[in-house]
Amino acid sequence: MGSEALLTNAIPKPQNIENVAADSSQISENGPPIQNCIMHQLIVQGNIQNGHHIENGSLHENADGFSVRRLQLSDHKKGFVELLGQLSPTRPLSQEEFQERFAELVSMGPDHHICVIEDPVSCQVVATGSIFIERKFIRGCSKVGHIEDVVVDKGARGLRLGHRVVKHLVDHAKATGCYKVVLYCKPELREFYQKCGFMEKNVQMAFYF
Numbered sequence: 001m002g003s004e005a006l007l008t009n010a011i012p013k014p015q016n017i018e019n020v021a022a023d024s025s026q027i028s029e030n031g032p033p034i035q036n037c038i039m040h041q042l043i044v045q046g047n048i049q050n051g052h053h054i055e056n057g058s059l060h061e062n063a064d065g066f067s068v069r070r071l072q073l074s075d076h077k078k079g080f081v082e083l084l085g086q087l088s089p090t091r092p093l094s095q096e097e098f099q100e101r102f103a104e105l106v107s108m109g110p111d112h113h114i115c116v117i118e119d120p121v122s123c124q125v126v127a128t129g130s131i132f133i134e135r136k137f138i139r140g141c142s143k144v145g146h147i148e149d150v151v152v153d154k155g156a157r158g159l160r161l162g163h164r165v166v167k168h169l170v171d172h173a174k175a176t177g178c179y180k181v182v183l184y185c186k187p188e189l190r191e192f193y194q195k196c197g198f199m200e201k202n203v204q205m206a207f208y209f
Helices: 073-078 080-084 097-108 163-173 189-196
Strands: 039-045 068-070 112-118 124-133 143-152 180-185 200-202
Touching: 068 163, 073 080, 073 097, 073 112, 080 124, 080 143, 112 163, 124 163, 143 163, 163 180, 163 189, 180 189, 189 200
Parallel strands: 143 180
Antiparallel strands: 039 180, 039 200, 068 112, 112 124, 124 143
């Protein structure tokens, strides 16, 4: 991954946040599942206004009942894996497989964070996103946040849940001391991420095994 030259304002020191996340390289909000190829890279400055009140690493619930929270073990039975299948082909995971990966991610602390939004009526996960914190030597041992796996259930789109997920992930990056956040998307999603405060910068190259 190439380095970017856009600086942001000073970012607060890390706070104590217990988080979990997952890894991938695909992002979707309104479009079909995304296949990696050469994609436009988007970068966001650390001073994006989030519009949500965060306390102890979690967002307060919104008036509509949809709130962003950390991934939990119980989300395996709430359609979390099936939701990821709307982003990229994902086989069913057993409870044991899910629990093992969940424990691995917990051990990484705030450096790997997954958030979800649960439908207050159906009690199913309808939106998710993840962020990985990369620790670098450049810029005085700085940190960069990489947003991935953003997807909203096709039946819940149009409610701005994707915006809430992205803003939550940006908040997490700021809290952990990142100087920037980057992500990749297809051209048709450019407008969505620009509305979230991102600007286009560089391209992505992928090599598959």
